[in-house]
Amino acid sequence: MTLSKHTRRACLALAALSLVAGQAWSQTTAAAPRVKFATTAGDFVVEVYPDKAPKTVENFLQYVQDKHYDGTVFHRVINNFMVQGGGYDAAFAEKKTRAPVLHEGREALAKGGDKNIVGTLAMARTSEPNSASSQFFINVKDNDFLNPTLIPPGDPVPKFEYQGRVYENTSRAQLVNAPQLFGYTVFGKVVSGMDVVNKMKAAPTGAGGPFPGDVPKTPILINSATLLK
Known part of the structure; x- marks a missing residue:
């Protein structure tokens, strides 16, 4: 079959458009690394967004690559609020961290990032906004009061x-x-295994280590945190 000159041009234009779309899709997926957390409660996967909070994501992924999270526990679990971990080992010894990361909550939100809604991943910190280091939390309800x-x-x-x-x-x-x-910087979300997070949030809690409450009575240990892509 012989194509007319007009048809050939249309086909070439369509091919070029498909290539551009394919490149855009590739860039989108490349910009959203995923990390798998294997825990004693089950596995879940989070996706993080360097286009929204670049310094925060870089900081988080460096801790993942350094195996910082392996062997740490979720030390603060509050049903109808959030689950928090990434800072203490099974003996409640606080792990050494790098210098804090600059707060990027407003910038991420202004770029169309998520608010602190169910399933989102955010950095934990002290009352000092620029104090976040390795600890993170997963929202298990819509926590509007945490939004920048x-x-x-x-x-x-x-x-x-x-x-x-x-x-x-x-x-x-x-x-x-x-x-x-x-507020608190949201930099990712749970993309699979939210049922595991929901099981974690319902864990019976009490005192543990230096904490007077909200510590799971049966420890929830992060066996490994692995970068998938």
């Missing part, structure tokens, strides 16, 4: 509402640096 607060444009900011209160003509620096507005 985006600051409207302007300096001063003409109008800003927070927790039912309205602020007018507020210094931008004052809002940007307010600790309560930073």
Whole structure:
């Protein structure tokens, strides 16, 4: 069968479009590494997003590659809230960490990243926004109060509402640096094994090690955390 010149051009254009789409798909999948957690409660897989929170993802994946998480426990488990781990071994000895990672919660949210909703992965930290190191948590409910607060444009900011209160003509620096507005950086989500996470969240808890409560009575150990791609 002989194709006309017009048809050949259309076929070439379609082929080129398919190639571009294929490259875009490849770049999308390449930008979403996955990590498998093998735990004593079962296995689950998380997907992380370097396009949304690059420094946070790099930090997390380095801990994975360093085998930091292997042998650690989920030391804080609260049903209807979250499960947290990545910092303590089975004897509740705190593991040595690298320097903290810069907080990227607002940047990730502004780029279309997830909020702290069921199944998302976020960095744990102290009251200091830039204190996150190795510990992470998985939201097991929609925790809106953990979300970063985006600051409207302007300096001063003409109008800003927070927790039912309205602020007018507020210094931008004052809002940007307010600790309560930073929230928690979401950098990934559970893509398989959420049933395992749900089993974990329902574990009976009590005191353990240095913690007065919320510690699973039967330890939930991370046997390994492995980068899949």
